[in-house]
Amino acid sequence: MITVLCGGVGGAKLVDGLAAVLPDPSALSVVVNTADDCDVWGLRVSPDVDTVVYTLAGLASPMQGWGITGDTWGALEMMERYGFPAWFRIGDRDLAMHVARTARLREGRRFTDVTASLAAAVGVRPRVLPMCDEPVATVVRTPAGRLPFQEYFVARRAGDAVHGIEFEGVARARPTPEVLSAVRSASVIVIAPSNPLVSIGPILALPGMRAALAASPALRVAVTPLVGGQALKGPTVEMLRGLGMPAEPSSVAGMYQEFLDVFLLDERDRAAAPAVAAAGAGSGRRLTVECADTVMADAPGRRRLARDLLRIARARGAAVPPARSE
Amino acid sequence: MITVLCGGVGGAKLVDGLAAVLPDPSALSVVVNTADDCDVWGLRVSPDVDTVVYTLAGLASPMQGWGITGDTWGALEMMERYGFPAWFRIGDRDLAMHVARTARLREGRRFTDVTASLAAAVGVRPRVLPMCDEPVATVVRTPAGRLPFQEYFVARRAGDAVHGIEFEGVARARPTPEVLSAVRSASVIVIAPSNPLVSIGPILALPGMRAALAASPALRVAVTPLVGGQALKGPTVEMLRGLGMPAEPSSVAGMYQEFLDVFLLDERDRAAAPAVAAAGAGSGRRLTVECADTVMADAPGRRRLARDLLRIARARGAAVPPARSE
Numbered sequence: 001m002i003t004v005l006c007g008g009v010g011g012a013k014l015v016d017g018l019a020a021v022l023p024d025p026s027a028l029s030v031v032v033n034t035a036d037d038c039d040v041w042g043l044r045v046s047p048d049v050d051t052v053v054y055t056l057a058g059l060a061s062p063m064q065g066w067g068i069t070g071d072t073w074g075a076l077e078m079m080e081r082y083g084f085p086a087w088f089r090i091g092d093r094d095l096a097m098h099v100a101r102t103a104r105l106r107e108g109r110r111f112t113d114v115t116a117s118l119a120a121a122v123g124v125r126p127r128v129l130p131m132c133d134e135p136v137a138t139v140v141r142t143p144a145g146r147l148p149f150q151e152y153f154v155a156r157r158a159g160d161a162v163h164g165i166e167f168e169g170v171a172r173a174r175p176t177p178e179v180l181s182a183v184r185s186a187s188v189i190v191i192a193p194s195n196p197l198v199s200i201g202p203i204l205a206l207p208g209m210r211a212a213l214a215a216s217p218a219l220r221v222a223v224t225p226l227v228g229g230q231a232l233k234g235p236t237v238e239m240l241r242g243l244g245m246p247a248e249p250s251s252v253a254g255m256y257q258e259f260l261d262v263f264l265l266d267e268r269d270r271a272a273a274p275a276v277a278a279a280g281a282g283s284g285r286r287l288t289v290e291c292a293d294t295v296m297a298d299a300p301g302r303r304r305l306a307r308d309l310l311r312i313a314r315a316r317g318a319a320v321p322p323a324r325s326e
Numbered sequence: 327m328i329t330v331l332c333g334g335v336g337g338a339k340l341v342d343g344l345a346a347v348l349p350d351p352s353a354l355s356v357v358v359n360t361a362d363d364c365d366v367w368g369l370r371v372s373p374d375v376d377t378v379v380y381t382l383a384g385l386a387s388p389m390q391g392w393g394i395t396g397d398t399w400g401a402l403e404m405m406e407r408y409g410f411p412a413w414f415r416i417g418d419r420d421l422a423m424h425v426a427r428t429a430r431l432r433e434g435r436r437f438t439d440v441t442a443s444l445a446a447a448v449g450v451r452p453r454v455l456p457m458c459d460e461p462v463a464t465v466v467r468t469p470a471g472r473l474p475f476q477e478y479f480v481a482r483r484a485g486d487a488v489h490g491i492e493f494e495g496v497a498r499a500r501p502t503p504e505v506l507s508a509v510r511s512a513s514v515i516v517i518a519p520s521n522p523l524v525s526i527g528p529i530l531a532l533p534g535m536r537a538a539l540a541a542s543p544a545l546r547v548a549v550t551p552l553v554g555g556q557a558l559k560g561p562t563v564e565m566l567r568g569l570g571m572p573a574e575p576s577s578v579a580g581m582y583q584e585f586l587d588v589f590l591l592d593e594r595d596r597a598a599a600p601a602v603a604a605a606g607a608g609s610g611r612r613l614t615v616e617c618a619d620t621v622m623a624d625a626p627g628r629r630r631l632a633r634d635l636l637r638i639a640r641a642r643g644a645a646v647p648p649a650r651s652e
Binding site for chain 1: 367368369397398400401402403404405407408409410417418419421422423425426428429432443444447448
């Protein structure tokens, strides 16, 4: 059993690669950030869950990084005429997910169960697990005030300086039993190359989550979200700097310090390995740094990184199956 | 001020004709049946209100009799994959109406106000008034059991024998203040050529509605929904027979008996005029029967019938403006 903690696009690509190379994709569990969730037009939108589901279903739009490929925009045009905000661009096929999810939630079902049934309906075999069933909302503190995450990220295009990040509701939320079970029973836990502050951060902020990761017998491996000083997607660099941290892999390793076993650095950043190892060493434990090509430019790139991850885990004694051959 | 009571397609066509020939379309109020309303995918769908709004906005699909012309079906396809019923076919642009309406209703706004704002957003100038703000649901008694109206009408294609019709919730519902005002202040009230049992019937079943119509100083004119023994749309003939009534204009006139002044019969049915006059005469009042071509095959046909109606009303002394010339 492999468990991945992830946010949106970068994490979804790695999960897609793992699903493609594992002999049994249903042995893969994906714990997904839900603190980006928002209500749009009275419907519950869960951007990271959607991205993971659409990517695994082969529906994701590779050009946009969100939504469904080849989608149409009739509903959005009408919603705009009706005076509803249109900055959160929901395509027609994408809209069905939000309508379906909202309908099921209003019937009183758990978000975890609703997600499982919608993902299964589009042929997704890995288990897609929302990090919690309670609402948690990322709020970004900026010079322009406290902004809900999607307003900061989509409406204002991540253009504001970030002075702080809060996860509203996280103290009352709990990792679901399914999430805790996926953490406890995994042989490998992968922290995906997602934004450590607003994608992985909310998952780790759930009460009990860091302790569960520290107590897990799994090999815990993080994949760097930074390559050559850049994030491949999103405002990770700007956010780290805004919070007074160097935009370096060592900052990321430091955030995972008390539970991480292996940090997978991009081979372009090999020189940073000692700093990463130092930053990520917890009290009485060592952090191993490995290097690989972590850029997933296409589907073969996703599979290549997934294979490298499995190889590294097996080399360290984790009980993972050999990757399927090309 | 002209007020029309109506259901879906037939009524919407006449309203569209009136809006086209009146010098000021905002002097037109349309009281629309809402007993066909249903929840689809957790969204509030109001088929007759939608048909009236789409028709007046120039968005209606002339081929289908419902929905928006040229609509796409991406959301419907996905909803079907997610395991939701797809027999109620909602197009992508049409879906926006139901999402928008549901969002506004969940904010606690009145259906009347929500409808006014959505109709205005697509350029509709007549006042479109839901008959009431409370939920009322038509249930059809058939040999297969009690069927919600849309299940009888759409899913089962009106194929069951009708033994009875009930309007659940109607005793607790009330005509809105806007509806009562439109009835009281009208110079002409038109009963559209809609199904008298399930389109006009629920409006008349609202407590106080028949009394308000009887007390109105307006000239009250009904347009026949039957031409040559046929309904141009829908199961009016089958329903009348199922309830033990002849499928004749006289049956329709009888239902409006205590308030009607003029029955506009199709010229093809001129021979039925004496029977209609007899059936529609209330205690101490006479029913005048007029004849015209009531078939609205196209936009000029809608305007022609609207002009004939205005001419008949003016000839009987009603304060209506002359129709705009072609």
